[in-house]
Amino acid sequence: MINFTEPYYSYNQDKKNLEKAITKVLKDGSYILGKNVKLFEKNFSRYLNIKYSVAVANGTDAIHLGLKALNIGKGDEVIVPSHTAIGTVYAVEMVGAKVVFADIEKNFFTIDPESIKKKITKKTKAIICVHLYGQSCDLNEIIKISEKNKINLIEDCSQAHGAFYNNKKLGNFGILSCFSLYPTKNLGAFGDAGIISTNNKKIANKLELLRQYGWNNKRESQLIGINSRMDEIQAAVLNVKIKKLNINNNKRKKVAATYNKHLNTYNVQIPEIRNNNDHVFYLYVIRCKQRNKLKQFLKKNGVNTGIHYLKPVHKEKVYLNKKIILQETEKASKEILSLPCYPELKLKDQKKVIYLINSFFK
Numbered sequence: 534m535i536n537f538t539e540p541y542y543s544y545n546q547d548k549k550n551l552e553k554a555i556t557k558v559l560k561d562g563s564y565i566l567g568k569n570v571k572l573f574e575k576n577f578s579r580y581l582n583i584k585y586s587v588a589v590a591n592g593t594d595a596i597h598l599g600l601k602a603l604n605i606g607k608g609d610e611v612i613v614p615s616h617t618a619i620g621t622v623y624a625v626e627m628v629g630a631k632v633v634f635a636d637i638e639k640n641f642f643t644i645d646p647e648s649i650k651k652k653i654t655k656k657t658k659a660i661i662c663v664h665l666y667g668q669s670c671d672l673n674e675i676i677k678i679s680e681k682n683k684i685n686l687i688e689d690c691s692q693a694h695g696a697f698y699n700n701k702k703l704g705n706f707g708i709l710s711c712f713s714l715y716p717t718k719n720l721g722a723f724g725d726a727g728i729i730s731t732n733n734k735k736i737a738n739k740l741e742l743l744r745q746y747g748w749n750n751k752r753e754s755q756l757i758g759i760n761s762r763m764d765e766i767q768a769a770v771l772n773v774k775i776k777k778l779n780i781n782n783n784k785r786k787k788v789a790a791t792y793n794k795h796l797n798t799y800n801v802q803i804p805e806i807r808n809n810n811d812h813v814f815y816l817y818v819i820r821c822k823q824r825n826k827l828k829q830f831l832k833k834n835g836v837n838t839g840i841h842y843l844k845p846v847h848k849e850k851v852y853l854n855k856k857i858i859l860q861e862t863e864k865a866s867k868e869i870l871s872l873p874c875y876p877e878l879k880l881k882d883q884k885k886v887i888y889l890i891n892s893f894f895k
């Protein structure tokens with residue numbers, strides 16, 4: 534079976550270094566929030582060219598704690614896309630703020646600035662923009678909206694590690710930015726992990742308290758925090774993997790270029806790339822009317838594709854009674870299909886996927 538993602542291969546590609554790093558942690562005997570975590574925070578900040586990074590337990594917590602650090606909670610509203618990983622949305626629920634869904638742009642699947650404008654009220658305290666599938670939102674417009682209305686901009690970069698917009702890495706545009714480091718992401722651990730980046734020292738200091746019971750370095754609790762710590766083993770793995778992030782992003786781009794070149798675009802719509810933006814292809818998502826039949830056909834022939842996302846978050850049971858309508862989001866969810874796309878994908882396998890898709894429409 535050819536799968537749409539294969540995190541195992543990232544281990545297989547760099548076995549020796551990864552095993553060495555993990556064994557060293559086991560022998561050193563410090564397992565949580567130790568020197569490997571500190572080093573990863575430093576490496577990550579340097580990679581993004583940003584001042585501070587705070588490692589946490591997963592991407593959902595990164596957003597949850599980011600909102601908490603900005604004092605967003607009950608009585609506040611936060612604008613989010615519905616076409617995203619559900620964690621983006623539930624992070625808002627976790628702080629008790631009201632989720633306000635915005636629609637997406639037809640061409641890029643990212644949150645639509647026009648829809649954001651319509652959803653702003655006096656209670657809007659933040660916009661979470663998700664750089665979906667590996668490329669940036671319409672940041673120029675979204676930054677204008679956030680500045681004009683004095684609303685915090687939070688970037689969810691969980692699918693766009695290392696991607697650029699206007700020659701700056703994503704994660705540099707909001708008051709803070711959140712990253713999931715889940716195993717399948719462009720930069721992924723071998724378990725759960727996440728990180729928050731910011732240029733604001735106060736926010737960084739608060740995040741360090743929030744992720745561990747509000748503790749200062751004397752273990753006196755300064756505020757109500759949670760347990761969202763990163764493991765040393767995951768940090769050690771990430772310190773090895775971050776060195777290969779650019780190389781692996783380039784390999785993903787090459788996979789995408791091969792699809793772009795050979796897929797018959799009469800039948801399927803290939804991903805559109807935004808101007809002044811560099812797409813790192815966390816997912817290669819095509820669009821076609823016969824999505825379900827194509828998916829079945831591929832599965833029957835040994836190719837496992839994905840759908841990101843099958844159900845827009847506003848269509849989940851917990852939001853159904855609100856009767857929200859988001860036209861572009863709902864249309865996209867019926868037509869999107871994620872093809873196999875990862876750095877180690879073999880050309881032979883990719884050619885099979887391309888051949889199958891083109892022959893399905895013959």
Ligand SMILES: *Cc1c(COP(=O)(O)O)cnc(C)c1O
Pocket residue numbers: 591592593594617618620621663689690691692713714715725726727
């Ligand atoms: C993966 C992902 C998350 C959730 O991250 P977890 O580490 O699974 O909690 C949030 N937002 C986006 C856009 C994601 O892709």
